[in-house]
Amino acid sequence: MSRETFAKRLNSAMSLRHMKQIDVVRAAQKQGLKLGKSHISQYVSGKTVPRVDTLRFLAATLNVNDQWLHGDDVPMERTDSSDVTGQAAQSSVSDEPTVASAASSAPTQTLPTLHTTPSTTIPEGRPMRRFTKSTKLDNVLYDVRGPVVDEAARMEATGTHVLKLNIGNPAPFGFRTPDEVIYDMAHQLPDCEGYSASKGLFSARKAIMQYSQLKNLPNVSIDDIYTGNGVSELINLSMSALLDNGDEVLIPSPDYPLWTACVNLAGGTAVHYLCDEQSEWYPDIDDMRSKITDKTKAIVVINPNNPTGALYPKEVLQQIVDLAREHQLMIFSDEIYDRLVMDGLQHTSIASLAPDLFCVTFSGLSKSHMIAGYRVGWMVLSGNKNVAKDYIEGINMLTNMRICSNVPAQSIVQTALGGHQSVNDYIVPGGRIYEQREYIYNALNSIPGVTAVKPKAAFYIFPKLDVKKFNISDDEQFALDLLHDERILITRGGGFNWHEPDHFRIVYLPRIEVLKDATAKLTDFLSYYRQ
Ligand SMILES: Cc1ncc(COP(=O)(O)O)c(C=O)c1O
Structure with a gap:
């Protein structure tokens, strides 16, 4: 299945059914399926396509035809024959194995009947073999370089400058190797x-x-x-x-x-x-x-x-x-x-x-x-x-x-x-990391609805958002909205296995002038942002 077509169809079905990513996650939880927000967002952004059992769950939840969601040339409406295996009972996700258990029980992730459709058939008529990623990766997430970062890359490719406060990589911010x-x-x-x-x-x-x-x-x-x-x-x-x-x-x-x-x-x-x-x-x-x-x-x-x-x-x-x-x-x-x-x-x-x-x-x-x-x-x-x-x-x-x-x-x-440690000059008053820490800590805490504990080390700060005030239920959406509106890239708290949608991480390696610009934009954004 093509990632682009799948993402397009998933997005349109979600919008038709008025479902956000978080609603799909909750539906999965109710079914006892192990499907995280990051999985959904990777599907929505076209980064990956789901395994077959997850696809069936999504189609059932969104009340669309499995094959249509898969990208085949069939109507969107769900019918009794929507079940691609031909086993009617399996169109109900409650009968499906969980994503986690499927990982160990399903030796293959192919959809046999789906692969015989014209769009996925090689000329000789034999089903085309597809190569999927290892199921060992099902529970592996690395959002620091995840879907929001991909969106930032897409924006940059179209000529938009994005201020990156997402990666702890000192060199691009002018920190010189001794x-x-x-x-x-x-x-x-x-x-x-x-x-x-x-x-x-x-x-x-x-x-x-x-x-x-x-x-x-x-x-x-x-x-x-x-x-x-x-x-x-x-x-x-x-x-x-x-x-x-x-x-x-x-x-x-x-x-x-x-x-x-x-x-x-x-x-x-x-x-x-x-x-x-x-x-x-x-x-x-x-x-x-x-x-x-x-x-x-x-x-x-x-x-x-x-x-x-x-x-x-x-x-x-x-x-x-x-x-x-x-x-x-x-x-x-x-x-x-x-x-x-x-x-x-x-x-x-x-x-x-x-x-x-x-x-x-x-x-x-x-x-x-x-x-x-x-x-x-x-x-x-x-x-x-x-x-x-x-x-x-x-x-x-x-x-x-x-x-x-x-x-x-x-x-x-x-x-x-050995010898002189040049990093010591950065972490004392007057040094870049120290002064940037002072700035970002004070600036963030002066934004209504934001609080942050003062970091004592490294070059990260992990501020808290007042989720009631901003009505935030999805921190990835928050990161995407901030990126689209202000062209600032941060990492959502969920990317660090934090359980609530109420935090994000800023890397405060950029110089104070840049941090000033970023916090002014963040202040402006949060003055109107409601999710
Ligand atoms: C806590 C922590 N451990 C390990 C690493 C990875 O470091 P390395 O560049 O040595 O692979 C990082 C990188 O950001 C980190 O923050």
Whole structure:
């Protein structure tokens, strides 16, 4: 089925039946179907097409013919024969398997009779074979680069300038990589032509080991350090090596969504614990405790946090350690923003508080050294490695399979981690990140109907919208409306696995003049916006 035709027909059926995306999501919930807002919006924007059971559900919900929705040349009206399998009973979605269960039970996603229509038939008359994406991706979402971003790209392609406050990529906003890093990489490039050892270059891992010592990570040797093509690769690798189907991992809500995506992709279940806006966005320990089951294997901590900018104090980290100890859980700590801490505060690595537990700590140079494009990050195993011998074997296997991470980028880890840290100039009064944080925090809080907790670290702020005032029930619609009206691109809270439509994330990397323009436009937009 053509994505464009499907999207066009879905949009027209939704508009005919006066249904918004959220209404379809609710209808799915009532049927016990696992169909999220992001799925629907991807269908509506023509980004993907649904699986066959989801298509049948949509057709039944919108009271249109399955085949018509599929893009075939038939009337829109639903008839008894609308059911494409010819089994009348299955035209009722309540008889359909859930999307999740279909993922495991349906070996094929083809619609046999649909594929015999003229528009999808190859000349010889044989049904045309279609290639669909893996069902493993059914529960994988990554909205930071999702449908709203696609719409922004479409607008840009037609010549519209869009102000992007959606991606934490320092370089395009004028944050310079330290000269020494560039010089050293250029100098070493001729020596970086071959593969390195799969865990990484000795010099890079030695420097990371010394950095780990400074952060008081216990029981770390050079063999416990793995470089990766960014932290991203290692998040994926560490979850793939760990999870069997159904294993649960506790992940913050809001989160950096790659964690949830990688847990789900590995066959695990991401179980979200709340972070509490009333308490500086710290993890809600009671909620975390209540989510632990006998399937829980690990707790993920993102500190400093993306998207909230929170920095967790020792006492909070200690409570997480106590909980992990009580339930024998592993701790994964994403600390990629650990050098971007403001207000004279100190970052504590949670692993330093847990010498008796097995911890994996992640960091890299994308943010602190403004070289997100070079792709280099690392993970460090620490504490009680005895309990994780088999898991470490799995990690080593996957590390060997990807051969090694980008060698030129590894070659400058030692340079980057030693000596003067230019990032320190950005995070003190007078520095760009500090001053931009001050500006955005004050500006957002002065908009009627918007409140925001002051970030202590990183370069994100996660403001709250008064949903009653603005009548907001769909945060993706909010993001799209803001994009269309003001040409500002933000990321909706739902993109960070936040459960209410009442937040969005701003990346405050642009200079203050640009942020001024953005907040003036946002103020104007919110003065009239009602969803
Ligand atoms: C919390 C967090 N972890 C990991 C990453 C990915 O970093 P890398 O560039 O090292 O892959 C990001 C990127 O934005 C992030 O915000």
